[in-house]
Amino acid sequence: MTNHKEALFAKFLDYLHSEQPLPEYLGEPPESANSFDPYQMVAEWTALRHEVKQQGKLLRSSQDVLVQALEVTRADKEQLQIRLEESQKQAWGQFEQQQEKLLKDLLGILDALDQACTYWQEEIEALSATSKPKLATQKSFWEKLGQWFTGKESHSIVSEKSLTSSDLSEILTSNQQGVELIRRSLLELLRQRRVVPIPAQGKPFDSQTMYAVGRESRTDVTDNTVIQEVVRGYLWGDRILREAQVIVAAQGTLD
Known part of the structure; x- marks a missing residue:
């Protein structure tokens, strides 16, 4: 094998020492x-x-260093993405908590408006039933209303003698309509935020959306049916914002 390589090398040297004619494309020899x-x-x-x-x-060493750097960069990118997602989830969770608290505060205002509407409705019905409903209470209320407008305790712009049944009915109806308008506006605002009431009155009791605060023996309705809505419940999208507090019917005699 060695002799063969030496023979090839010798031929190569002979070729290099031999004078070969130059190709035409090389032009004149130097x-x-x-x-x-x-x-x-x-x-x-x-x-x-x-x-x-x-x-x-x-x-190859540079390639290895580059590959390692790319791996580190890829790992850093994944960690950064994870931290970013966690930060976004945390921020969204805090936002939802704040929004939930605000919505619950608005529900408190809505409860007060519901009570006000119920009060004015009861007053109107009482006024329709008798010519002088709740005389002592109305006198005190209207006198206080006059004192609030005038700032004087000795003079009242509204008194029992100056108000007829028709006047009272008109004032009560106007107050009820004003409160009801505010109540409906607030309900629409909540509806736009995906907050809607939970149907409860006359419905079968649902432990997922309702909380029974009492039971009442009834024979005219089906057992476990909601007969009174004490506190109205609300849904926020597919979440329960507030459970409905209800009284349910029970068959038979309660101990």
């Missing part, structure tokens, strides 16, 4: 040329080969 040293060429080729190997090693 006036002067350095003498050819095949051993120097082999040495330079060996050095070049060594340099190529060294550059290859450096290239």
Whole structure:
């Protein structure tokens, strides 16, 4: 095998020492040329080969460093994405808590408006049933109303003698309509926020959306039916914003 390589190398040297005609495309031969040293060429080729190997090693090392840097960057990106998602979830959770508290505060205002509407309705019905409903209470109320407008305790712009049944009915109806208008506006505002009442009156008791505050023995309705809505419940989208507090019917005698 060694002899074969030596023979090939010898032929190569003979070829290099031989004078070969120049190809036409090279043009005129140069006036002067350095003498050819095949051993120097082999040495330079060996050095070049060594340099190529060294550059290859450096290239592979650089590639390894780049791959590691990319892995670190990818891991950092994933961690950053996770922290960003957690931060967004936390911020959204805090926003929902604040919004839920605000909506519950608005429900308190709505409860007060419901009670006011019920009060005015009862007053109107009482006024229709008798010519002088709840005389002492009405006198005190209207006198206080006059004192509030005038700022005087000794004079009242409204008194029992100056108000007829028709006047009282008109005032009560006007007050009821005003409160009802505010109540409906608030209900519409809540509806736009996906807050809607939970149907309870006359419905079967649902432990998921209702809380029974009492039971009443009834024979005219089905057992476990809601017969009174003490506090109205509300849904917020698919969540329960506030349970309905109800009284349910019970068959038979309660102990």
